[in-house]
Amino acid sequence: xxxxxxxxxxxxxxxxxxxxxxxxxxxxxxxxxxxxxxxxxxxxxxxxxxxxxxxxxxxxxxxxxxxxxxxxxxxxxxxxxxxxxxxxxxxxxxxxxxxxxxxxxxxxxxxxxxxxx
Amino acid sequence: xxxxxxxxxxxxxxxxxxxxxxxxxxxxxxxxxxxxxxxxxxxxxxxxxxxxxxxxxxxxxxxxxxxxxxxxxxxxxxxxxxxxxxxxxxxxxxxxxxxxxxxxxxxxxxxxxx
Numbered sequence: 001x002x003x004x005x006x007x008x009x010x011x012x013x014x015x016x017x018x019x020x021x022x023x024x025x026x027x028x029x030x031x032x033x034x035x036x037x038x039x040x041x042x043x044x045x046x047x048x049x050x051x052x053x054x055x056x057x058x059x060x061x062x063x064x065x066x067x068x069x070x071x072x073x074x075x076x077x078x079x080x081x082x083x084x085x086x087x088x089x090x091x092x093x094x095x096x097x098x099x100x101x102x103x104x105x106x107x108x109x110x111x112x113x114x115x116x117x
Numbered sequence: 118x119x120x121x122x123x124x125x126x127x128x129x130x131x132x133x134x135x136x137x138x139x140x141x142x143x144x145x146x147x148x149x150x151x152x153x154x155x156x157x158x159x160x161x162x163x164x165x166x167x168x169x170x171x172x173x174x175x176x177x178x179x180x181x182x183x184x185x186x187x188x189x190x191x192x193x194x195x196x197x198x199x200x201x202x203x204x205x206x207x208x209x210x211x212x213x214x215x216x217x218x219x220x221x222x223x224x225x226x227x228x229x230x231x
Binding site: 041 | 166
């Protein structure tokens with residue numbers, strides 16, 4: 001079975017532009033989470049969607065938005081890009097909506113490397 | 118607010134050495150702790166998940182322990198190999214968020230020389 005797939009793998013944008021990143025979860029997984037990883041730091045939680053509903057939102061500005069489709073794939077949108085948005089954006093999927101209570105592992109994709117010039 | 122710290126930030130060892138990576142967290146009310154591996158520019162691979170009721174988990178040459186009361190976890194790698202070279206991250210579920218929000222440390226970058 002395919003793992004979590006993300007597209008594109010690399011992206012170069014200029015300040016002020018908008019970007020859309022895509023993620024397909026592991027077959028059967030209904031939960032998708034998005035993380036931002038700046039070089040030298042651990043990943044930071046951005047959003048979680050489960051069954052097409054937002055279940056959690058991290059401390060990110062409103063320029064960041066996401067949605068989940070009926071087939072459980074997801075898109076992350078970032079508007080008005082800033083230089084500081086340059087990072088590796090990671091998508092993770094899981095069966096259950098709550099990794100804490102149900103001891104559910106997260107499975108990560110290879111990420112989209114976004115460079116903002 | 119949960120904070121996760123990993124020491125050392127970087128570690129270089131010769132092939133064959135046994136080594137220990139450390140992870141500490143400030144809020145001991147966690148359900149589990151996960152250790153991940155990340156190769157440069159790549160995604161994360163889950164290595165081990167320790168439930169709060171467990172004290173350790175083993176997978177091959179890897180052994181992870183958890184001491185909730187002291188807010189610490191260790192990842193022990195036996196007989197290190199050059200292929201173990203990567204960044205190792207630990208993570209716990211956020212105490213402020215339900216769902217799948219994990220709080221990560223900054224990681225320990227391991228280099229194993231042949």
